[in-house]
Amino acid sequence: MLDLAFVRENLEFVRQKLADRGAPDLLGDFESLDRERRKLLVEAGSLKARKNKVSDEIATLKKQKQDASALIAEMKRVGAEITDLDGKAKAQDEKLQETLKQIPNLPHESVPVGRSAEDNQEIRRWGEPRKFDFEPKAHWNLGPELGILDFDRAAKITGARFAVYYGAGARLERALANFMLDLHTREHGYTEVLPPFIVNSTTLYGTGQLPKFAADLFKLENSDYWLIPTAEVPVTNLYRDETIEAEKLPIKYCAWTACFRSEAGSYGKDTRGLIRQHQFQKVELVKFALPEQSYDELESMTRDAGRVLEELGLPYRVVALSTGDMGFGAAKTYDLEVWLPSNGGGYREISSCSNCEAFQARRAGIRFRRAQGKAEFAHTLNGSGVAVGRTWLAILENYQQADGSVVIPEALRPYLGGMERIEPQSPT
RNA sequence: GGAGAGGUGGCCGAGUGGCUUAAGGCGGCGGUUUGCUAAACCGUUGUACGGUCAAAAGCUGUACCCAGGGUUCGAAUCCCUGCCUCUCCGCCA
Numbered sequence: 001m002l003d004l005a006f007v008r009e010n011l012e013f014v015r016q017k018l019a020d021r022g023a024p025d026l027l028g029d030f031e032s033l034d035r036e037r038r039k040l041l042v043e044a045g046s047l048k049a050r051k052n053k054v055s056d057e058i059a060t061l062k063k064q065k066q067d068a069s070a071l072i073a074e075m076k077r078v079g080a081e082i083t084d085l086d087g088k089a090k091a092q093d094e095k096l097q098e099t100l101k102q103i104p105n106l107p108h109e110s111v112p113v114g115r116s117a118e119d120n121q122e123i124r125r126w127g128e129p130r131k132f133d134f135e136p137k138a139h140w141n142l143g144p145e146l147g148i149l150d151f152d153r154a155a156k157i158t159g160a161r162f163a164v165y166y167g168a169g170a171r172l173e174r175a176l177a178n179f180m181l182d183l184h185t186r187e188h189g190y191t192e193v194l195p196p197f198i199v200n201s202t203t204l205y206g207t208g209q210l211p212k213f214a215a216d217l218f219k220l221e222n223s224d225y226w227l228i229p230t231a232e233v234p235v236t237n238l239y240r241d242e243t244i245e246a247e248k249l250p251i252k253y254c255a256w257t258a259c260f261r262s263e264a265g266s267y268g269k270d271t272r273g274l275i276r277q278h279q280f281q282k283v284e285l286v287k288f289a290l291p292e293q294s295y296d297e298l299e300s301m302t303r304d305a306g307r308v309l310e311e312l313g314l315p316y317r318v319v320a321l322s323t324g325d326m327g328f329g330a331a332k333t334y335d336l337e338v339w340l341p342s343n344g345g346g347y348r349e350i351s352s353c354s355n356c357e358a359f360q361a362r363r364a365g366i367r368f369r370r371a372q373g374k375a376e377f378a379h380t381l382n383g384s385g386v387a388v389g390r391t392w393l394a395i396l397e398n399y400q401q402a403d404g405s406v407v408i409p410e411a412l413r414p415y416l417g418g419m420e421r422i423e424p425q426s427p428t
Numbered sequence: 429g430g431a432g433a434g435g436u437g438g439c440c441g442a443g444u445g446g447c448u449u450a451a452g453g454c455g456g457c458g459g460u461u462u463g464c465u466a467a468a469c470c471g472u473u474g475u476a477c478g479g480u481c482a483a484a485a486g487c488u489g490u491a492c493c494c495a496g497g498g499u500u501c502g503a504a505u506c507c508c509u510g511c512c513u514c515u516c517c518g519c520c521a
Binding site for chain 2: 004037038041042044045046048049051052054055056058059060062063068069071072073074075076078079093224243365375
């Protein structure tokens with residue numbers, strides 16, 4: 001959420017930044033709404049001041065056993081007026097809050113202005129895509145052929161966009177999660193968190209999934225419980241409505257969780273394979289940072305995520321998302337895109353690292369306090385470190401051999417009991 | 429799922445309709461005293477949204493005693509609903 005006073009004082013600037021994102025103009029009636037609301041606050045405030053004063057006078061009269069009926073009668077009328085004004089002010093305020101909650105974050109000045117992913121800016125590349133001397137297969141063929149991946153039975157027991165893993169496939173997924181967690185906790189200074197995979201709606205408001213993106217989420221029936229779309233949601237909300245001591249910043253968490261997304265509106269996109277599933281696993285990185293350090297923290301978080309792919313020998317590139325391609329709460333986002341040989345070869349998103357500045361903190365009441373001075377809003381950052389399911393398929397595709405087996409990257413072997421290669425196997 | 433007890437400032441804790449602008453204590457901050465430390469003493473203390481101001485400071489208004497409604501001239505206090513915590517019982521990985 002943007003700061004109300006900031007929007008009021010920088011209306012044209014805000015309009016421009018939102019236009020850069022390609023967001024519709026949501027500030028249409030902001031000025032009049034804000035003006036009307038403040039006028040009502042002043043009127044109601046002065047009436048309440050009178051009410052408080054007269055109530056004291058009534059108390060004094062009663063104590064002295066004198067007649068207060070005239071004042072009481074007046075206050076009955078004033079009370080009705082206050083109820084009326086409060087109602088109007090509340091309605092205006094709700095409209096204003098609703099407007100503010102619909103407005104995405106303002107892009108940082110360093111973000112390339114553009115309309116879509118076409119305008120994203122490549123920052124750097126790591127690794128050389130492998131040259132195959134045979135036609136590389138897509139993972140949705142490789143996996144089932146190896147007997148470690150099964151979409152058909154997943155469709156039977158649940159539905160489309162789910163998968164079952166067997167044997168070395170299940171173990172590879174588990175090994176990847178452990179490998180990522182160990183790397184971030186041992187070498188990058190993150191503290192591991194295991195949060196609930198179900199959260200309430202207040203939590204989803206805090207990180208910005210609600211109210212705009214309810215359709216992307218799974219909601220549990222007859223409750224206020226929702227499945228998390230990413231660990232960013234529960235982990236960022238750990239400090240909701242709390243004030244952190246400045247010396248403790250930056251706080252760095254990493255969390256392995258399952259993630260659940262309805263993928264409404266993506267019918268027809270990535271229908272084959274593991275790229276776009278309703279349920280997938282992800283190791284997430286979350287930071288709480290001082291405002292003056294948050295962009296340095298974004299850089300290091302992006303490097304921390306990249307380390308995972310480098311250790312696994314997976315070629316990737318880093319792109320800065322353009323203003324038109326960024327998520328709702330982000331002020332700046334880097335995507336990590338891993339190279340996949342299937343479909344003629346190309347880079348696919350495997351991590352997204354964002355600095356939300358104070359956008360989430362303002363919604364969620366995440367503050368910090370310096371030794372001297374008032375509480376300020378912290379900056380929050382989140383990034384995948386990285387998506388486990390997509391790493392799984394990247395390993396299959398990048399490390400496949402002509403005979404249909406898959407070589408396990410060195411760094412991962414200790415997590416697989418020394419296994420060097422996945423050979424075709426029977427699932428049963 | 430059943431029964432009961434609770435939810436008050438950063439923390440502890442008083443407070444059953446108006447002398448509460450939330451007592452008292454702890455902690456924090458500032459100061460006095462002191463060879464240093466400790467102690468003692470004095471002062472101070474949160475958040476949000478407004479008004480005033482060029483702006484900041486300051487001054488000032490309102491709201492906030494889990495949340496949302498209600499009763500009343502007046503609610504931390506009374507009523508209703510919800511959420512959360514704790515204790516006991518039942519069920520359970």
